[in-house]
Amino acid sequence: MTYYFKMAWRNIWRNKRRTLITAASILFAVFFAIFMRAIQLGSYGNMVDNVVQAYTGYIQIFDHRYQEDKVIDHSIDYKDGLLDKIEAHSNVTIAVPRLESFALASSGTKTKGIMLVGTDPARDDELTNLSGKIVEGEYLKEGDTGLLVSQRLASYLKAGIGDTIVLISQGYHGIGAADQYKVQGIIKFPSPDLDNKMIFMDLGLCQEFYSAPDLISSVSLNLDNDNRLNQTVKDLQKSLGEQYEVKSWKTILTKLVQQIEGDNAGGILMLVLLYMIVGFGIFGTVQMMTTERRKEFGVMVAVGMQKTKLGGILIIEMLLIGILGTLAGIVLSIPVVYEMYIHPITLSGEVAESIMSFGMEPIMPTAWEAGYFFSQAGVVLIIVSIAIFFPILGVTRLKVNKALRA
Numbered sequence: 001m002t003y004y005f006k007m008a009w010r011n012i013w014r015n016k017r018r019t020l021i022t023a024a025s026i027l028f029a030v031f032f033a034i035f036m037r038a039i040q041l042g043s044y045g046n047m048v049d050n051v052v053q054a055y056t057g058y059i060q061i062f063d064h065r066y067q068e069d070k071v072i073d074h075s076i077d078y079k080d081g082l083l084d085k086i087e088a089h090s091n092v093t094i095a096v097p098r099l100e101s102f103a104l105a106s107s108g109t110k111t112k113g114i115m116l117v118g119t120d121p122a123r124d125d126e127l128t129n130l131s132g133k134i135v136e137g138e139y140l141k142e143g144d145t146g147l148l149v150s151q152r153l154a155s156y157l158k159a160g161i162g163d164t165i166v167l168i169s170q171g172y173h174g175i176g177a178a179d180q181y182k183v184q185g186i187i188k189f190p191s192p193d194l195d196n197k198m199i200f201m202d203l204g205l206c207q208e209f210y211s212a213p214d215l216i217s218s219v220s221l222n223l224d225n226d227n228r229l230n231q232t233v234k235d236l237q238k239s240l241g242e243q244y245e246v247k248s249w250k251t252i253l254t255k256l257v258q259q260i261e262g263d264n265a266g267g268i269l270m271l272v273l274l275y276m277i278v279g280f281g282i283f284g285t286v287q288m289m290t291t292e293r294r295k296e297f298g299v300m301v302a303v304g305m306q307k308t309k310l311g312g313i314l315i316i317e318m319l320l321i322g323i324l325g326t327l328a329g330i331v332l333s334i335p336v337v338y339e340m341y342i343h344p345i346t347l348s349g350e351v352a353e354s355i356m357s358f359g360m361e362p363i364m365p366t367a368w369e370a371g372y373f374f375s376q377a378g379v380v381l382i383i384v385s386i387a388i389f390f391p392i393l394g395v396t397r398l399k400v401n402k403a404l405r406a
Contacts (some may be wrong), residue, residue, distance in 0.1 A: 004309070008316035018292075022285050022318075023325040026384060029278040030329025031336075033271060033376040038337045040267040041367035042344075044260050050191040050361055052249045055198075057096065057127055057220030058229060060252060061086065061236070064245045066217065072101055072172050075215040076244070083219070085239065089226050091232045096123040097216040099206045103169035103177075107157040108385045114153060114197050116167060118206020127222045130187065130200070137161040137185030140202055146184025148200040154186050155198075162185065165199070171210040179209055190361035268301060275383055282387040286318060290395055297395055298323060311392050318392075322384040333373070340366040 012019045045055040052058060065074040078097055085340070086095045104111055121140035125131045130148070131139040133348060140148055149157075159165055164180050171177035181201065189195040207213050223232060229248050238247040249256050290297075302308055344365035346352075352362035 004313055004316055008313050008320060011313070011319055012317050017319055018289055022282075022289065022321050023328065025278075025281050025285060026322055026325025026380060027329040027332065029274070029281075030326050030377050030380045030384075033274060033278075033380060034329065034333040034373055035337065035366075036267070036271060036274065037372045037376050038333075038340075038366035038368075039266065039364060041369065041372060042341070042365040043263065045367055046344075046361060046363065047260060048249075050189075051194075051253060053222075054128055054189055054191060055130060055194055055220075056249050056252060058223045058226055058249055059092075059221040059233060059236070060247055060249075061219040061221070061240065062217070062244060062245045062247070067245060067247075070101075070217075072099070072170075072210055072212050072215065072217065074218045075099065075172075075212060076219070078214050078216040081253065086206045086219060086221065086236065089235055089239070090233060091228050092221050092236075093124045093224050094123055094222045096120060096127045096220045097203060098124075098218050099203060099212065099216050099221060101169060101210065102220065103167050103199075105153070105157060106166040106168070107159040107163060109143060110157045111235055112153065112197075114199050116169065116206065116209075117198065117200050118203040118209075119200055120203050124200075133187040133189060134185050135188045137183065139185055140200065142202060142205070144184060144202050145181065145205060146201075147181045148185045148187050149183050150186040150195045150198040152192065152195040153187050153197060153199070154183065159183050167199075167209065169210070172212040172215065175211045177210050192215050192361075217236075275379065277386050278380060279383045282384055283390070286388045287390075290314070290392070307395070307397075311395050314392050315388065316394055318384065318388045322381055326381055329380075330373055330377055337366045338368060340364070341368040 015050075061076075063074050063076050066178065068074075083095045086092055097120055101116055103114055103116040105114045105116075121130075121142060122143070124261060125139070134148075135151060137148075140146070149165070154160070157165065161183055163183050165183060166180045167178065169177045187198070187200075189198065201209075204218070207215060223229065233246050233248050237244070240246065297310060301307060344363040347362040347364060
């Protein structure tokens with residue numbers, strides 16, 4: 001076997017131009033397959049980061065009545081032991097109690113419907129890095145009486161640091177809720193949808209505003225391993241009982257999931273088309289190579305080499321070229337994918353507006369995972385193996401007389 005490998009290695013470098021052209025076609029196939037998949041997975045990650053890690057968390061826990069009628073009357077009786085019970089699960093890293101409801105925010109002559117969120121500032125910061133989104137002013141501390149206002153909302157209301165915003169809503173058991181607060185900080189969300197409507201305040205202050213002491217509407221969770229998402233939901237539901245409803249972000253944000261699934265289907269179709277083009281290209285290259293070498297093959301068979309062994313050597317040759325092209329494609333793609341992972345391309349124009357209309361940040365990032373590098377390279381290698389089958393089969397059926405006259 002070593003002899004055949006040495007012979008195959010010598011053969012592929014006897015015609016460097018042909019070998020380099022074949023390897024280059026495989027290189028670019030691997031590069032584009034990896035690059036396209038990296039962008040697809042990066043866009044999905046961007047979607048999830050914009051919503052899940054920026055606000056909702058991977059799991060949310062509600063009162064069992066809340067999803068049917070999202071009013072404060074259907075809130076959770078917040079007890080200190082609840083968070084301890086939730087965080088006792090090995091996959092839960094942080095649990096954030098929130099009291100959230102719709103309200104009207106008014107400043108000067110401007111009024112807009114908003115989402116008012118009362119939260120534990122320290123816990124929420126651990127979940128969403130909310131303090132890292134501050135662009136003006138200061139982050140909340142427990143007991144603060146100010147507001148954090150999302151940047152686009154603050155711009156619409158023409159409210160800056162120290163300005164007063166009047167909030168009006170409906171509190172617990174239909175009690176009217178109205179008060180005014182100072183803007184303490186302005187935060188910028190990557191998601192335009194969130195950036196247009198969010199106001200945060202301390203949980204205790206929010207409970208006072210809604211006349212809802214010791215009540216929270218939800219608990220948002222971050223996970224150590226999101227691959228265990230479904231199992232964690234089942235575990236928590238069993239642990240907490242029927243009084244609570246435990247939902248993953250995938251069941252809460254169904255439109256986002258549908259968008260990702262639809263985009264993924266389109267992306268896979270594009271990859272299939274790329275694979276077909278690659279397959280036909282490699283098939284043509286191998287066919288040309290075997291046709292050019294027919295006389296050489298005829299001489300080798302005439303001097304005693306078995307056709308099956310000749311076919312075996314050709315298979316080893318193509319696999320060696322395939323491996324060289326694949327490795328080169330991986331090496332070439334790594335710096336490009338990593339650069340776009342660290343510094344995503346910022347989109348503009350109609351494309352950016354279209355992405356922002358879905359509540360997403362208009363950037364084109366890539367994912368940085370070892371898995372798709374090797375999976376895409378493996379697919380291309382399989383295509384190479386299939387593409388060389390028929391040309392090699394033709395060599396095993398070679399007619400020596402015709403080959404020598406070629």
